[in-house]
Amino acid sequence: PAPPGEGPSLERFTLAEDELRTVRLRVPEGTSGTELAALCDDLALHDWLLTTVVRMLDGLRLGAGAAQDAGTVVRTLRPAVDHLLHLWMPGARVGRELAALWDPLEERPGFTRQWQVLVQRIRDQLTLHAVPAVHREVDPAPGPPAVLPRE
Template identity: 80%
Template sequence: MAPRQSTPPAVLACGEIRTCLLPTRQALDIRAAAQLLGLRADERVLLSERPNLYARSPDTLTGIDCPLPSSNGARIRAVGTVAARAALTEGRVLQASAYFRLPATGPDQRRPWGEYLVRPGVVEPLGKLPHEAVAQGVLGGGRHGDLDVGLIADGLLTRLLRHPLLDQRPPFRSRPTRLRWAALPAAPDEGPSIERFTLAEDQLRTVRLRVPEGTPAADLAALCDDLALHDWLLTTVVRMLDGIRLGTAAAQDADAVVRALRPAVDHLLHLWMPRARVTKDLAPLWDPLEERPGFTRQWQALVQRIRDQLTLHAIPSARREVEPAS
């Protein structure tokens, strides 16, 4: 067998993120977060207290040998490892993500596993990679038996949600979301850009990116984690407001509104910090999302609406308290 050559530069990076509310009554402190995310005994959990409480697990690797999804039906066998990790923000929002990168070409036949393990998070095709077709296939979900990076993320999330630290008593009801992403090469001398951000059915979001050659896949994963976190926050708060009987005068209705909206104030409103942990080179990718659809603009409108409703429903109670006894 020919000696191993260096891995060619990546022409595609892909991943998927699961985001959900941590099922516990009280948010975890930083020590408990480290215990929850201690996936490997040989590597420590990354902990940060600025600008907010944040914990991220070390990467774990999953070996794969299967076809890649592709939009043109081509069967491209690939071998390598998918990296997966989990993060907890303010002890309250849990994310599990899995990602990998692909070079333009790979060996004609499979190598020994040891040669793949020394390249964590790299999946090599056997032969040439049709990267545009594979990117579309990844974002579209692929066929049964193709590499499904979302299943790896979901497996990690399921493992964490069974941790004995969690009492399975979340402070409010919410739904998890999924964000699937693919990053293709940008044109020479062009910076990173978001080609498309899509809200699909079944809580799925897809992001198609263009990035300069050499952009680390881990940095792209961190950017997409950030997008997924803030999309989940928006989605969850919109659902809290949806269906609430606003503008009613009955005391029981007012109490119901306060009960429905208070969890947002207690657990979510302070979490909005776009780009907090995105690299300087990739931070500008938030700009188009702020312009259209306007993530922060929508968030600020929701926050103001919640605060206005809580203020309005507090006024009658305050007046009753100061009324003189007859």
């Protein structure tokens, strides 16, 4: 419990070697167990989202020397776009009294900053792999470009 007169605080968020996550919270006496469970569900969901998307990207060999074809990249990243990216809403499912417990995780390690970097990386990869496909599909027209009459 939090000391009398103090609000809730997140004391520690730990990732153990076996990927077990633990959180140590201090909450005012009388805080609802349902509210605490909702906070823990929200923390678990967002930690899982980060971990899952990182693993999806780690499974791809990206970069100049990678021999990954566009189809493989799109097949690997499509589930993230279709099912995961829109779920990022830290604290949205948490009661007002406990919502501030997200602040330390946003400050350090910066959950949302990490998420935004991952989302941008996915978008960049999909864009890069779409450009060659578009380039191949468009055949240049023979001869000079058509000139439209002026009115």
